[in-house]
Amino acid sequence: MSTENRTPLLRLAKRSEMDPRKVWCIRVASIAIALILGFIPILLTGNNPFAAYGVIVQGSLSRPIYIRQTVKIAVPLLGCALAIAPCFKMKFWNIGAEGQITMGAVAATYFALFWADKLPHFPLLAIMFISGAVAGGLWALIPAFFKAKWNTNETLFTLMMNYIAIGIVAWLQGGPWEGRKGSQLIPMFSDNARIPTVLGVHCGWVIALVLVVLMYIYMNRTKQGYEIAVIGDSVNTARYAGMNVGWIMMRTMFLSGAISGIVGFMIVSGANYTLYSGVANGVGFTSITVAWLSQLNSFAMIAISMMLAILEKGSNTLQTRMEIPASIADIITGILLFCMLSCEFFINYRLIFRHRERKEVNV
Amino acid sequence: MTTLIALVVAAVTFGTVLMYGTLGEILTEKSGNLNLGVEGIMYMGGAFGLAGAFYYEKAAGAAVNGPLAVTIAILSAFAAGMAASAIYSFITVTLRANQNVTGLALSIFGTGIGQFVGEFMRVSEGGYVALSNGLKTFFASPVFPPFLVNIPVAGRIFFSHTVFFYLAVLLAVLMYLFLQKTRCGMYLTAVGESPATSDAAGISITAYKYLATTIGGGISAIGGMVYIMTTAGCVWNHEGLSGVGWLAVALVIFCMWRPLNAIWGSILFGAMMIMYLRVSIPFIPTEIYKILPYIVTVIVLVLTSMKNSRDKQPPASLGNNYFREER
Numbered sequence: 001m002s003t004e005n006r007t008p009l010l011r012l013a014k015r016s017e018m019d020p021r022k023v024w025c026i027r028v029a030s031i032a033i034a035l036i037l038g039f040i041p042i043l044l045t046g047n048n049p050f051a052a053y054g055v056i057v058q059g060s061l062s063r064p065i066y067i068r069q070t071v072k073i074a075v076p077l078l079g080c081a082l083a084i085a086p087c088f089k090m091k092f093w094n095i096g097a098e099g100q101i102t103m104g105a106v107a108a109t110y111f112a113l114f115w116a117d118k119l120p121h122f123p124l125l126a127i128m129f130i131s132g133a134v135a136g137g138l139w140a141l142i143p144a145f146f147k148a149k150w151n152t153n154e155t156l157f158t159l160m161m162n163y164i165a166i167g168i169v170a171w172l173q174g175g176p177w178e179g180r181k182g183s184q185l186i187p188m189f190s191d192n193a194r195i196p197t198v199l200g201v202h203c204g205w206v207i208a209l210v211l212v213v214l215m216y217i218y219m220n221r222t223k224q225g226y227e228i229a230v231i232g233d234s235v236n237t238a239r240y241a242g243m244n245v246g247w248i249m250m251r252t253m254f255l256s257g258a259i260s261g262i263v264g265f266m267i268v269s270g271a272n273y274t275l276y277s278g279v280a281n282g283v284g285f286t287s288i289t290v291a292w293l294s295q296l297n298s299f300a301m302i303a304i305s306m307m308l309a310i311l312e313k314g315s316n317t318l319q320t321r322m323e324i325p326a327s328i329a330d331i332i333t334g335i336l337l338f339c340m341l342s343c344e345f346f347i348n349y350r351l352i353f354r355h356r357e358r359k360e361v362n363v
Numbered sequence: 364m365t366t367l368i369a370l371v372v373a374a375v376t377f378g379t380v381l382m383y384g385t386l387g388e389i390l391t392e393k394s395g396n397l398n399l400g401v402e403g404i405m406y407m408g409g410a411f412g413l414a415g416a417f418y419y420e421k422a423a424g425a426a427v428n429g430p431l432a433v434t435i436a437i438l439s440a441f442a443a444g445m446a447a448s449a450i451y452s453f454i455t456v457t458l459r460a461n462q463n464v465t466g467l468a469l470s471i472f473g474t475g476i477g478q479f480v481g482e483f484m485r486v487s488e489g490g491y492v493a494l495s496n497g498l499k500t501f502f503a504s505p506v507f508p509p510f511l512v513n514i515p516v517a518g519r520i521f522f523s524h525t526v527f528f529y530l531a532v533l534l535a536v537l538m539y540l541f542l543q544k545t546r547c548g549m550y551l552t553a554v555g556e557s558p559a560t561s562d563a564a565g566i567s568i569t570a571y572k573y574l575a576t577t578i579g580g581g582i583s584a585i586g587g588m589v590y591i592m593t594t595a596g597c598v599w600n601h602e603g604l605s606g607v608g609w610l611a612v613a614l615v616i617f618c619m620w621r622p623l624n625a626i627w628g629s630i631l632f633g634a635m636m637i638m639y640l641r642v643s644i645p646f647i648p649t650e651i652y653k654i655l656p657y658i659v660t661v662i663v664l665v666l667t668s669m670k671n672s673r674d675k676q677p678p679a680s681l682g683n684n685y686f687r688e689e690r
Contacts, residue, residue: 012686012688013688014686014688014689041479044483045483093463093682095399095463095467146665146668150665150668150669150671151668152664152665152668152669153616153664153668153677153681155397155463155682156612156613156616156660156664156677157661157664157665159399159609159612159613160613160657160658160660160661160664161657161661162609163606163609163613163654163657164654164657164658164661166654167650167651167653167654167657168654170650170653171648171650171651173650174648174649174650175648175650282471285467285470285471286467286471288463288464288467289464289467289468289471292461292464323486325478325479325482325483325486327474327475327476327478327479327482328475328479329475330471330472330474330475330476330478330479331472331475331476331479333471333472333475334403334468334469334471334472334473334475334476335472337464337465337468337471337472338450338454338465338468338472341454341458341460341461341464341465341468342454342458342460344458344460345457345458345459345460348459349459
C-alpha cells in the first residue's frame with residue numbers, strides 16, 4: 001500500500017521512438033490549435049476571425065504580385081535559418097545572426113558604393129557576395145574564438161555583437177557614408193550593384209534554394225556535418241574521438257556567419273538597394289525559431305519560413321482592410337511558436353499515470 | 364557643473380528603467396532560466412501599465428488619486444510580466460523546450476502584444492491616449508519635498524528622482540538580502556548552479572524555477588511601465604522602448620548576477636545611453652557612445668571567462684532544462 005502512494009500520480013519518461021505519421025499529426029494539430037488561439041486577439045478587435053484569416057491568405061497569395069512580396073519576406077528568413085542550423089546542431093547557441101547579416105550587408109554596401117563605377121556588373125556582384133560572406137563569417141568568428149579558447153558564454157556574446165554591428169551601421173549612416181549632408185541616409189545603389197530578378201523576385205530565392213540542398217548534403221552526408229552532430233550530442237565524446245572541438249566550432253561559426261552575411265548582401269542588393277541600421281529587421285531572431293521548429297531540417301525550413309512570411313504580409317493587408325493592428329502578425333507568430341515548441345514535449349516524452357501503470361504490471 | 368548634474372539626473376531616469384529590467388532578469392537567471400523574452404516582457408509591462416493608469420483615470424474622473432494611479436500602473440505591469448513569464452516557465456520548465464528559442468518567441472509575442480494593446484487603445488479611444496497633465500506630473504515628479512530637492516548639488520543628485528528610482532534601489536537591497544541571507548535565496552542559487560544536486564537535497568526544482576521566473580518577469584515588466592510613464596511622457600512609444608530589454612540582458616552580465624551591482628551598473632549604462640544628448644566629445648561620433656554599453660559588456664564577459672574565478676560566473680546550469688532522469 002505504501003509503495004503505491006509513493007508513486008506520483010503523473011510521471012514522465014523519455015520516449016524512444018514514435019511513429020512518424022503520429023509525429024506529423026501532433027505537429028499539424030499544434031499549428032491548428034495555434035491558429036484557433038489566434039482567434040482571441042481578432043475577436044477582441046470585434047472582427048470575424050475567419051474573415052480575418054481569409055484576408056491574410058488573400059493578401060499574401062491571391063495575386064502574383066502578392067506572392068512575390070511574400071517570397072521576398074521569406075527568402076532572408078530561409079537563408080538565415082539555414083545559417084543557424086549547423087550552430088544549433090552543435091548546441092552552440094548563436095543568436096547573433098542579426099549582427100552577422102548586418103556586417104555582411106556593410107561589406108557588400110562598401111563595394112556597391114565605391115566600386116560600382118569601376119567594375120562590370122557580374123564581377124561586382126561576385127565581389128559583393130564574397131565580401132558579404134567573409135564579413136559575416138569574421139563577425140561570427142569573434143565569439144567562436146573566445147568560446148573555443150576560454151569557454152566564454154556564446155549566447156550572451158553573440159547577442160551583444162548584434163547591437164555593436166547595428167551601432168556601426170548607424171554611425172556609417174550619419175557619418176562617413178552619408179549621402180546628402182544631414183540626410184542620415186546612405187545613397188541608393190546604382191543599377192550596377194543590384195542583383196537581377198528571376199520571375200519577378202530578386203534572385204536571392206534561387207541562391208536560398210541552392211543553399212537548402214547544399215546544407216542538407218553538408219549536414220547529412222559529409223564528415224564535417226557528422227563532426228557537428230557528434231559535438232552536439234556530447235563534447236566529451238567528440239574530444240575522446242580525437243576531434244579538435246575548438247577548431248570545429250570556429251569553422252562552423254564562420255560558415256554560419258558567412259551564410260548570414262550572404263543574406264545581408266541579398267537584402268541590401270536585392271530588396272532595399274541601400275543600407276540602414278535596421279537592415280536585419282529582426283530576421284536574425286525570427287529565423288532562429290524557423291530553424292528550430294524545422295528540427296534543423298533544411299527542407300522543412302522552406303515551409304516554416306513561408307508560413308511566417310504569409311502571416312507577416314497578410315497582416316499588413318489586414319491592417320488596411322479591417323483596421324486590425326499589423327502587430328497581430330507578431331502575436332500569432334508568437335502563439336504559433338509557443339504551440340509548436342510545446343508539442344515537441346508530447347513527441348519526446350511519455351506521460352505515465354499511476355493507475356494505468358499498475359494495470360500494465362498486472363498483465 | 365549644471366551639465367554634469369543634468370547628466371546624472373537623466374542617467375538615473377533612464378537607469379531606473381534598466382534597473383527593473385535587470386533585477387527581474389537576475390532573479391530569473393539565478394534559477395538557471397535564461398529568459399531572453401525580457402524585451403517582450405518590458406513591452407507588455409509598458410502597454411499594460413499605461414492601460415491600467417489610463418482606464419483608472421477614465422473611471423475615476425476628477426477624483427483621481429495620484430498614489431493609487433501609480434500603484435495600479437505598477438500592479439498591472441507586474442501582472443502582465445508575470446503572465447508572460449508564466450508562459451515561458453510552462454514551456455521550458457514543464458514542457459522542457461529549448462530556452463533560447465522560447466525566450467525569442469516570447470520576445471516576438473510580447474512586442475506584438477505591447478504594440479497591439481498600444482494601437483488598440485489609440486484606435487478605440489479615438490486617436491490619442493495620454494494621461495491628464497496632473498497625473499503625468501505626478502508620475503514624473505520627485506517624491507521628496509522641495510526643500511530637500513533644492514539643496515545645492517546634492518539635492519538634485521540624491522533627492523530629485525521619482526518614486527520608481529527609490530523603489531528600485533530598495534528592491535535591489537531586498538533582493539541582495541534575499542539571495543545572501545535567507546535559506547530560500549540560497550536554495551534558489553543552488554537550483555541555478557546544480558539542479559541535480561538540489562533535487563537530491565529535496566528542493567523542489569519546479570517550484571523554485573516557476574516562482575523566480577514569474578516574479579522576475581513581473582519586476583522586469585515594471586521597467587517598461589516606468590519608461591512609458593517617465594521618459595516617454597505617459598504616451599505609448601514603442602520606438603523608445605525597443606532594445607531596452609536586450610540592454611537589461613547585457614546589464615545582468617555586467618553586474619555579474621549581483622543585485623547591488625545593478626544599482627550603479629544601470630545608472631552607468633543609463634549615462635552611456637543618454638550621454639550623446641548632453642556631452643559631445645570631439646572625434647567620437649555620437650553613435651559610438653550608444654554601442655559603448657555593449658562593448659563594455661563583451662569585455663566583462665571575456666575577462667571573467669578568462670579569469671575563470673569561481674564567484675564571478677553565470678549560474679552553472681544557465682540555459683539548460685532539468686529532467687531528473689537525464690544524466
